Amino acid sequence: MCGNEALAEAAIIAGCDAYFGYPITPQNEITAYMSRRMAEEGRVFVQSESELAAINMVFGASATGKRAMTSSSSPGISLMQEGISYLAGAELPAVVVNVMRGGPGLGNIAPSQADYFQATRGGGHGDYRTIVFGPSTVQEVADCMQLAFDLADQYRMTAVVLADGFLGQMMEPVVLEKKPGRKLPPKDWALTGAKARPQNIVRSLWLPEGSLEELNHKLQAKYDRVQADEVVCEQYDTEDADVVVVAYGVAARIARSAVNKARHEGIRAGLIRPITLWPFPTEQISMAADELRIFLTVEMSNGQMVEDVKLAVNGKAPVLFHGRPGGGVPTVEEILERIRQLSIPRRVRTA
Amino acid sequence: MKTVFARTPTLKDCPTHYCPGCGHGIAHRLIAEIIDEMGIRDRTIGIAPVGCAVLAYNYLDVDMIEVAHGRAPAVATGMKRTNPGKIIFSYQGDGDLAAIGTAEIIHAAHRGEQITVVFINNAVFGMTGGQMAPTTTLGQVTATTPKGRSAAREGYPLQIAELLAILPGAAYVERCALSGPARVRKTKGAIRHAFELQAEGAEGLSLVEVLSPCPTYWRMPPAKAMEWIESEMIKVFPLGRLKG
Numbered sequence: 001m002c003g004n005e006a007l008a009e010a011a012i013i014a015g016c017d018a019y020f021g022y023p024i025t026p027q028n029e030i031t032a033y034m035s036r037r038m039a040e041e042g043r044v045f046v047q048s049e050s051e052l053a054a055i056n057m058v059f060g061a062s063a064t065g066k067r068a069m070t071s072s073s074s075p076g077i078s079l080m081q082e083g084i085s086y087l088a089g090a091e092l093p094a095v096v097v098n099v100m101r102g103g104p105g106l107g108n109i110a111p112s113q114a115d116y117f118q119a120t121r122g123g124g125h126g127d128y129r130t131i132v133f134g135p136s137t138v139q140e141v142a143d144c145m146q147l148a149f150d151l152a153d154q155y156r157m158t159a160v161v162l163a164d165g166f167l168g169q170m171m172e173p174v175v176l177e178k179k180p181g182r183k184l185p186p187k188d189w190a191l192t193g194a195k196a197r198p199q200n201i202v203r204s205l206w207l208p209e210g211s212l213e214e215l216n217h218k219l220q221a222k223y224d225r226v227q228a229d230e231v232v233c234e235q236y237d238t239e240d241a242d243v244v245v246v247a248y249g250v251a252a253r254i255a256r257s258a259v260n261k262a263r264h265e266g267i268r269a270g271l272i273r274p275i276t277l278w279p280f281p282t283e284q285i286s287m288a289a290d291e292l293r294i295f296l297t298v299e300m301s302n303g304q305m306v307e308d309v310k311l312a313v314n315g316k317a318p319v320l321f322h323g324r325p326g327g328g329v330p331t332v333e334e335i336l337e338r339i340r341q342l343s344i345p346r347r348v349r350t351a
Numbered sequence: 352m353k354t355v356f357a358r359t360p361t362l363k364d365c366p367t368h369y370c371p372g373c374g375h376g377i378a379h380r381l382i383a384e385i386i387d388e389m390g391i392r393d394r395t396i397g398i399a400p401v402g403c404a405v406l407a408y409n410y411l412d413v414d415m416i417e418v419a420h421g422r423a424p425a426v427a428t429g430m431k432r433t434n435p436g437k438i439i440f441s442y443q444g445d446g447d448l449a450a451i452g453t454a455e456i457i458h459a460a461h462r463g464e465q466i467t468v469v470f471i472n473n474a475v476f477g478m479t480g481g482q483m484a485p486t487t488t489l490g491q492v493t494a495t496t497p498k499g500r501s502a503a504r505e506g507y508p509l510q511i512a513e514l515l516a517i518l519p520g521a522a523y524v525e526r527c528a529l530s531g532p533a534r535v536r537k538t539k540g541a542i543r544h545a546f547e548l549q550a551e552g553a554e555g556l557s558l559v560e561v562l563s564p565c566p567t568y569w570r571m572p573p574a575k576a577m578e579w580i581e582s583e584m585i586k587v588f589p590l591g592r593l594k595g
Contacts, residue, residue, distance in 0.1 A: 018433050044432045049458035053425040056418065056455070060429025063416050064396070064437075068429065086419050191414040191430070193437055195393035201408045203417040 003138045003167040004029035006174045007071075007097060010145035012037055013178050016095070017066040018044035020057035022076060025109045026165040027099035030071045051076040055083030055096070062092040063202045065190030067149055071097035073165075074115050075106060077123075084158050085124030088219070089204025091189075093152035095145070096130075097161045099168040102327030110327025111165035113249055116304035119160050120278040127216050129223045131159040131230065132277040134248035138172035140275070150182040155226055156189075162277060164300065166250045166329075226279050233281035234273040235288075237263065241270030243342045244288055246309050247298040248274050251330060255298045258335035267343045277305070285312035294342045295319040298335055300328065359384045361392055361412050368406060372573025374529045374563030375403060378471055379410050381539045382442070385546055386413060395438040396430055398423045400447035403477040407442055421452020424459035427466040438549055440467040446476045449485040449509050456515070460556045463520030467545045468558040470511060473565040474584060481568030485509035488587050493568065508587050512560045516593035522555025523548055523595030526588055528562035530580035534590075541592075548595075557595070562588055 001009070008030045011019070019034040031047065038045035044061070048054040054070045061068035072080065077098045087094050100115045102108040122128045131151050133144040141163055148159035191200050206212035237259060238244055247255040252273045262269035272288060274281050289295070295317055297306040302325045310319045322338050324330045358364060362383035369375045386392050392413055399407040401420035408415035418426045423441035431439045448456050448470050459466065475493055476482040482495040486508050490499040500508075516524040523545055527538035538561055545557035562584050564576035571579065 018429065020429065046428060046432060046462075048425065048428075049454055052422065053428075053455055053458065056422040056425035057429035057432075059418065059422075060398075060416070060426035061433040062429075063426070064430050064434050066433040068433070082419055083422070090416075191396045191416060192434075193392075193394035193396065194412070194414050199408070199412050200414045201416070203408070205405060205417055 001138065001174050002029055002169055002171050003141045003163060004099065004169070005033045006138050006142040006176065007145055007161065007163070008033040008037065009176055010142035011069055011095070011149070012041060013176055014146040014149045015067050016043070016069050016149065018061040018068040020046050020048050020054040020068065020070050022048050022051050022054050022072065024073045024076045026101060026168050027071050027073050027097070029168065030097065051079035052082065055080040058094050059083055059087060059092060062087070062094050063090070063191050065187040065192060067153070069095040069097065071099065073099045073101045074103050074112070077115065077118070081124035084130065085122070085126050085128065086204055087158050088122065088128035088130070089126065090202050091156040092202065093156050094158045095148045095152055095161070096158055097163065100162060100164040108327045109165060111250060111300060111329065112327055113164060113251060113300040114304070114325065115162065116277065116299070116301065119162050120280070120308070128219060129157070129226070129278055131155070131157055131226060131279070133159070133161045134274060134277045135161065135163065135167065136249050136252045136273065138167065138170060139174050141167055142174050142176055146179055146181060150184065151230060153184045154182060155222055157226070162249070164250055230276060231279045231281050231284070232275040233284050234275060235284065236271040236273065238270035238272060238288055240268050241293065242268045243294050243296060243339050244270050244272055245296045245298055245335070245339070246272045246274070246285065246305070248277060248305065251298050251300050254330055254332055255335055257332045258339060261332065261336050262339045262343070265340070267339060269339050269343070280308045280312070282308070282312040285309060286314065289313040289316040293317050296338055296342060297321050298330055299323045300330070301325050359387045361386045363410050363412050365410070367410055369403065370567045372564055372566035372576055373403070374471065374473060374561070374565070377529050377535060378469065378561055378563060379407065381535070381542055382440070382469065383411055385539065385543045389546060389550065391438050391546070391550065394436065395440070398426055398439070398441040400441070400443040402444040402447050404442055404444060404471065405478070421447050421450070422455055423447065423452065424455040424464070424466070424468065428459055428462070428464050431464055431466050438467070438546065440469060440546070442469045443471070444477070445472045445474065445484040445486040449511050457518070460515045460518045460521045460558070463555040465549055465552065465554070466556055467549050468556065469542060470558055470560045471563045472511070472560055472588065473563045475565050475568045477565055477568060488583055510588065512558070512593050515558055520555050521558065521594050522553050523557040524593045526560040526562070526590050526593065528580050528585065528590055529564065530562070530577045560588070
């Protein structure tokens with residue numbers, strides 16, 4: 001199955017009640033797949049007139065307590081930022097899939113990781129966060145979907161699955177199964193008609209002095225809980241590593257091959273692979289930086305996640321960067337060469 | 352003592368923030384009365400716009416949501432598609448529906464969404480300080496048309512009801528006004544019909560455009576504003592049933 005279809009089916013298994021979307025490459029397999037499968041399941045599929053409309057349809061369905069999602073690619077996700085900000089303000093759950101392509105502007109349709117800042121900093125206006133997954137295999141893309149719906153419901157937040165053109169299009173074997181979900185709080189805030197209860201209101205406007213500040217403190221406390229409890233991160237051969245590569249998504253697959261080759265050459269290299277990009281594995285990277293090491297962040301951009309790595313390392317170790325922007329993809333050889341260069345000073349030091 | 356008139360329960364017992372002579376209070380009451388008369392309060396969800404009526408949920412005692420500027424028909428689509436048994440209505444002004452939200456209303460009508468839209472046309476942006484709306488009449492002075500709206504500079508008033516009525520997905524489109532008791536009664540009948548069509552499961556969107564006074568930004572006393580609807584607005588926005 002290709003990544004796009006796998007994540008669509010995984011969303012259906014996760015209990016997605018409604019899908020709203022607008023065509024854009026390289027994620028069109030999702031809309032096409034959902035148009036067929038959601039109808040078979042007796043659930044809702046609407047092809048919207050724009051990404052603005054799609055995210056607002058998600059907003060409406062979610063406000064009534066339903067599990068709703070949309071998917072798009074970079075330019076379309078930019079259009080959705082207004083809605084994602086409103087979702088944050090109104091504390092509504094939603095799942096948004098971004099199959100990233102090269103930018104800025106219309107860019108191209110090649111795989112990219114250039115939307116990291118947009119996704120991990122909220123993306124729209126105001127002081128808010130979204131939960132962001134950066135899966136690196138088709139299986140992991142599928143596995144993220146149920147967790148994304150569960151976390152979205154648990155914290156009443158938007159969960160973003162940040163894939164890229166490669167992951168969306170590549171074919172890999174995948175096991176799709178319903179896993180036991182989390183125990184979730186009841187949606188007593190949902191708009192279902194005020195039957196035998198007072199009126200429910202879903203809003204993001206807080207005019208009286210201090211009321212919006214109070215809401216923002218409440219949101220921040222929630223984000224702090226997510227940061228404390230929900231980090232997912234893989235550490236690969238990092239224990240004794242002199243050079244630690246930090247990469248996510250498709251870049252992490254390539255980086256892993258480079259790390260393996262480096263090990264064959266006798267270089268002690270390792271990989272830290274954030275699976276949640278927000279909450280970021282700040283603590284894991286900080287602990288790794290307590291040993292004498294060099295960090296190399298590899299991204300399909302001109303350097304975005306590298307800023308989070310630097311914040312986590314906090315001056316304890318050198319943090320270098322290797323990236324390819326605009327739809328460029330780093331090769332194993334490129335990364336290996338950087339690892340070789342970086343491993344020299346350490347070897348000299350230890351000798 | 353016999354009660355001959357009382358506040359309808361769905362209209363909350365509180366003062367509104369609307370200016371003296373504003374039409375929103377009348378329109379809110381009509382909606383509240385219709386919801387109570389039809390007995391649909393426990394399955395109705397309302398959508399407030401961005402604009403003067405953003406706080407409509409403070410006055411209408413039904414489940415309500417506040418949404419981004421102009422996006423109410425998309426939000427309503429998401430609600431209705433996932434909850435076909437509920438009654439979904441949006442309440443939108445002319446900035447919300449006729450300016451920033453034209454794509455959403457046209458496509459909701461075009462898809463034939465089974466929702467009810469109450470469109471309040473007062474020919475001006477109220478909340479932001481009386482700027483030109485797409486529905487501002489030619490020659491009308493606003494904060495952004497200090498010499499009066501000119502067709503050459505700002506285009507002609509946008510006739511939403513006519514525009515939507517040609518779409519096969521629009522089941523019912525009518526334009527009414529709040530300028531006088533007879534007009535208000537007629538407006539109530541139209542909004543009620545729009546809600547009834549949805550409750551019966553009629554195919555398509557129902558919209559009632561309501562010409563409504565804004566004395567503050569028309570710079571005239573409330574009684575004069577009512578007269579201005581009759582003498583000026585109706586000429587540009589003829590009343591009547593355009594569809595269904």
